[in-house]
Amino acid sequence: MSGDALPAARETLRRRGEDPHRLGHRAHGREAVAGTGRGGSGPASKRIVVGYGFWIFLLSDVILFACFFATFAVQRDATAGGPTMRALVDMPRVAAETGALLLSSYACGLSYAAANARNKLWTQVLLVLTGLLGLAFVAMELQEFVGLAGRGIVPQRSGFLTAFFGLVGLHGLHVTLGGVWLATMVAQVQFKGFRPEIMHRLTCFNLFWHALDIVWIGIFSIVYLMGASA
Amino acid sequence: MFGKLTWSAIPFDQPIPLITSIVLILVILGVLALVTVRGWWGMLWREWITSVDHKRIGIMYGLLGVVMLVRGFADAVMMRSQQAFAVGAHRGYLAPEHYDQIFSAHGTIMIFFAAMPLVIGFMNFVTPLQLGVRDVAFPTLNSVSFWLTASGALLVNISLFVGEFARTGWLPYPPLSESAYSPGVGVDYYLWAIQISGIGTLMTGINFVTTVLKLRCPGMSYLRMPMFCWTTLASSLLIVAVFPILSATLAMLSLDRVFGWHYFTSDAGGNPMMFMNLIWAWGHPEVYILVLPAFGIFSEVFSTFSGKPLFGYRSMVAATLFICIVAMMTWLHHFFTMGSGPAVNTAFGISTSVIAVGTGVKIYNWIFTMYGGRVRMTVPMLWSLGFIFTFVIGGMTGVLLAVPPADFLVHNSMFLVAHFHNVIVGGVVFALFAGLDYWFPKAFGFRLHEGWGKAAFWLAFIGFWVTFVPLYWLGMLGMTRRLQHVWIPEWGPLLDWSLAGVAILVAGAAAQVIMLVVSIRQRDRRRDTTGDPWDGRSLEWATPSPPPFFNFAQLPDVEGEEAYWTIKLRALESQRLDPEPHYQAVEMPVNSAVGFFTAFFATVTGFSLIWHIWWLAGLGLLGAFVGFVFFAWRDVHEFHVPAEEVARADRARRAARTALLGERGAEAAAS
Numbered sequence: 087m088s089g090d091a092l093p094a095a096r097e098t099l100r101r102r103g104e105d106p107h108r109l110g111h112r113a114h115g116r117e118a119v120a121g122t123g124r125g126g127s128g129p130a131s132k133r134i135v136v137g138y139g140f141w142i143f144l145l146s147d148v149i150l151f152a153c154f155f156a157t158f159a160v161q162r163d164a165t166a167g168g169p170t171m172r173a174l175v176d177m178p179r180v181a182a183e184t185g186a187l188l189l190s191s192y193a194c195g196l197s198y199a200a201a202n203a204r205n206k207l208w209t210q211v212l213l214v215l216t217g218l219l220g221l222a223f224v225a226m227e228l229q230e231f232v233g234l235a236g237r238g239i240v241p242q243r244s245g246f247l248t249a250f251f252g253l254v255g256l257h258g259l260h261v262t263l264g265g266v267w268l269a270t271m272v273a274q275v276q277f278k279g280f281r282p283e284i285m286h287r288l289t290c291f292n293l294f295w296h297a298l299d300i301v302w303i304g305i306f307s308i309v310y311l312m313g314a315s316a
Numbered sequence: 317m318f319g320k321l322t323w324s325a326i327p328f329d330q331p332i333p334l335i336t337s338i339v340l341i342l343v344i345l346g347v348l349a350l351v352t353v354r355g356w357w358g359m360l361w362r363e364w365i366t367s368v369d370h371k372r373i374g375i376m377y378g379l380l381g382v383v384m385l386v387r388g389f390a391d392a393v394m395m396r397s398q399q400a401f402a403v404g405a406h407r408g409y410l411a412p413e414h415y416d417q418i419f420s421a422h423g424t425i426m427i428f429f430a431a432m433p434l435v436i437g438f439m440n441f442v443t444p445l446q447l448g449v450r451d452v453a454f455p456t457l458n459s460v461s462f463w464l465t466a467s468g469a470l471l472v473n474i475s476l477f478v479g480e481f482a483r484t485g486w487l488p489y490p491p492l493s494e495s496a497y498s499p500g501v502g503v504d505y506y507l508w509a510i511q512i513s514g515i516g517t518l519m520t521g522i523n524f525v526t527t528v529l530k531l532r533c534p535g536m537s538y539l540r541m542p543m544f545c546w547t548t549l550a551s552s553l554l555i556v557a558v559f560p561i562l563s564a565t566l567a568m569l570s571l572d573r574v575f576g577w578h579y580f581t582s583d584a585g586g587n588p589m590m591f592m593n594l595i596w597a598w599g600h601p602e603v604y605i606l607v608l609p610a611f612g613i614f615s616e617v618f619s620t621f622s623g624k625p626l627f628g629y630r631s632m633v634a635a636t637l638f639i640c641i642v643a644m645m646t647w648l649h650h651f652f653t654m655g656s657g658p659a660v661n662t663a664f665g666i667s668t669s670v671i672a673v674g675t676g677v678k679i680y681n682w683i684f685t686m687y688g689g690r691v692r693m694t695v696p697m698l699w700s701l702g703f704i705f706t707f708v709i710g711g712m713t714g715v716l717l718a719v720p721p722a723d724f725l726v727h728n729s730m731f732l733v734a735h736f737h738n739v740i741v742g743g744v745v746f747a748l749f750a751g752l753d754y755w756f757p758k759a760f761g762f763r764l765h766e767g768w769g770k771a772a773f774w775l776a777f778i779g780f781w782v783t784f785v786p787l788y789w790l791g792m793l794g795m796t797r798r799l800q801h802v803w804i805p806e807w808g809p810l811l812d813w814s815l816a817g818v819a820i821l822v823a824g825a826a827a828q829v830i831m832l833v834v835s836i837r838q839r840d841r842r843r844d845t846t847g848d849p850w851d852g853r854s855l856e857w858a859t860p861s862p863p864p865f866f867n868f869a870q871l872p873d874v875e876g877e878e879a880y881w882t883i884k885l886r887a888l889e890s891q892r893l894d895p896e897p898h899y900q901a902v903e904m905p906v907n908s909a910v911g912f913f914t915a916f917f918a919t920v921t922g923f924s925l926i927w928h929i930w931w932l933a934g935l936g937l938l939g940a941f942v943g944f945v946f947f948a949w950r951d952v953h954e955f956h957v958p959a960e961e962v963a964r965a966d967r968a969r970r971a972a973r974t975a976l977l978g979e980r981g982a983e984a985a986a987s
Contacts, residue, residue, distance in 0.1 A: 128534040153564035164585030245585025
């Protein structure tokens with residue numbers, strides 16, 4: 087018999103082989119699947135432990151950002167007679183920044199798909215593209231900050247500007263550090279290949295990079311859009 | 317070249333810090349010399365410094381915590397004696413700027429570098445054993461966490477010798493802590509020491525949330541976990557939720573101080589009240605981060621020494637999680653007097669009172685655990701009973717302070733000082749000593765001396781009350797906290813009483829030291845050969861004392877609550893152990909020096925940031941990055957313990973258990 091018989095069942099088995107814990111395909115509840123760490127079936131597999139731990143880290147990072155969002159909300163009007171948000175917003179630039187960051191995230195997702203298909207060339211190409219788009223974002227943001235400083239708009243001027251530069255700068259710092267991480271990931275994929283621990287790190291990097299997008303959406307809406315309309 | 321650092325940073329003109337530093341340096345050099353002479357470096361490096369074993373890391377946390385506890389206690393003795401001596405015309409022996417550093421250092425050290433390491437040390441040592449697993453979720457990260465905490469502690473101690481420490485209290489309130497009013501490096505020492513150790517603590521929180529939720533032995537479902545694991549989980553969840561707030565707040569204050577930004581300044585749109593809100597949004601949950609694991613320790617002790625399962629286990633779990641959540645809703649009660657208005661104050665007054673309900677549930681559960689049980693008055697049990705008495709009174713003064721109009725009368729007074737010492741000493745410190753005595757045989761293989769342990773308890777218990785009842789009284793009389801000089805002569809006698817209490821506490825500390833020395837000298841007589849010295853109920857007592865580095869030859873299969881108790885009863889009934897398993901090789905993580913190197917570079921970076929030596933800070937960060945890449949590049953992450961070695965260790969354990977079976981069986985037959 088050829089492989090044509092029972093195609094759905096074979097497909098299911100193949101998928102289980104690739105995803106032994108059937109992440110996202112199991113009903114919640116009593117079913118105990120070894121390696122998931124749920125329902126008393128014993129310790130979870132490394133893949134799950136690493137991903138889970140990184141999610142917890144991301145939650146803590148989101149709280150870090152929440153503090154800076156909160157200070158921005160508190161100090162928005164504390165301009166001390168200096169410029170307001172309206173004077174800062176350069177919408178075309180912010181739109182370009184947003185575009186670069188979102189495209190970067192898209193490239194990152196594609197690179198992960200390529201990594202899952204164990205295609206080294208496309209993984210690397212897309213990771214480098216991810217990094218270049220991230221670099222473009224950081225460069226545009228730096229240019230924005232330098233331009234503002236040239237007009238005397240610096241954090242030392244007022245509580246509002248402190249909160250603005252603090253929040254946006256913290257995100258920029260995250261993207262920069264993410265870029266450094268990305269560079270080491272490219273090197274690791276190149277020299278170590280798709281070993282399990284490298285795959286785990288790629289998973290974490292993807293989570294990190296997408297989380298930065300979500301934070302940026304918050305900054306874009308709350309800082310720039312609401313600031314332009316205020 | 318060296319930023320603000322010059323020779324004038326060394327306090328040549330101040331005898332007290334100078335002599336303390338010299339003694340400290342001599343002690344450190346002496347220890348290093350001893351290690352060198354005995355040739356212990358290789359052993360220390362392989363077995364401890366680079367260890368990723370949760371038990372070893374737990375013990376190192378404990379050592380760090382005890383050393384810093386002594387340092388913080390020395391500060392306390394100086395504060396209490398200065399106040400007793402500086403009444404009326406007398407001036408005492410500490411200058412104001414020095415006294416201010418001492419009370420700031422006392423609070424900072426006690427919370428961050430004594431209580432936190434000790435609590436985290438217990439979490440490290442006990443939790444994986446109780447969950448029936450071989451290590452935490454991220455063993456190497458665990459080592460990094462420990463060494464970062466040690467790095468922060470080191471920076472605080474360096475401030476004694478190079479420069480100065482903060483004079484702003486244990487939480488550096490702006491605008492006082494801004495560079496305009498605190499131009500020295502004291503606040504910077506505080507900021508970077510806490511920032512570095514705070515990152516370590518955050519990673520511990522992440523590690524333990526993941527461990528408890530994802531790494532449990534087969535059958536260990538949530539409602540079968542020992543109470544201590546639940547409190548570890550709740551405490552770790554709080555760490556993940558609030559330590560980022562601490563990092564953010566300290567980073568903002570650093571930006572204000574270094575670059576002249578305006579987060580918390582009193583001019584140019586800065587907002588000092590924002591600091592109060594942020595720091596207490598971390599600070600209040602912090603006390604529950606400390607006290608929840610303490611509650612876990614008491615739960616284990618009450619249940620074990622009453623010979624009964626914990627009364628109301630599920631209500632205990634619910635109360636723990638209730639406290640975990642409500643802990644984040646009470647922060648404003650730390651500044652009722654700062655003008656939030658009656659509506660806000662009322663809301664926070666109510667939430668603060670409500671949190672006492674969860675604690676009340678726990679108190680009743682512990683009392684009912686003892687009811688009808690065969691209570692054994694061991695040393696851990698004495699600490700636990702002392703805790704109930706002390707903590708209930710501390711809780712009641714707390715509820716008093718939770719009522720805003722009452723709080724206005726005693727806010728920032730010695731009454732407040734007495735209250736929080738009442739709950740933190742009575743809650744956390746008593747638990748740490750109970751836990752020390754309870755788990756010491758598991759960690760080191762021999763029991764502590766009972767007589768000296770009891771002496772230490774009674775001295776600490778009596779000393780505590782003699783010290784702090786006068787402070788409650790003084791608070792009611794209107795004495796504010798942090799006074800370097802006391803003008804009202806009528807307060808003198810009460811301060812003398814308090815100092816007498818401190819003398820009793822010093823005797824208690826001496827009793828602890830004697831207990832350790834005597835026990836170590838008699839260790840061969842005090843050996844715990846059984847692994848189950850207290851007739852315990854949870855899985856750590858299923859291992860030998862001390863446990864092998866892989867904890868369990870085979871992961872236990874848990875069938876109900878009180879996993880080890882079930883196994884033990886079955887063995888006693890049938891007079892035989894469960895059949896020998898088929899031993900397999902065990903996979904364990906390899907040692908790693910990454911924690912030590914990260915902490916080294918963190919210390920260098922922190923020190924240079926404090927003194928504005930920017931090039932060195934950059935170099936430190938670069939070093940840390942290179943270290944991480946080097947670590948990421950390694951190829952071997954695990955090694956295998958051969959099945960024969962596992963079998964040999966486990967057969968020895970089984971032989972000891974079989975002997976115990978005969979002993980206990982004979983006891984049961986005789987009674």
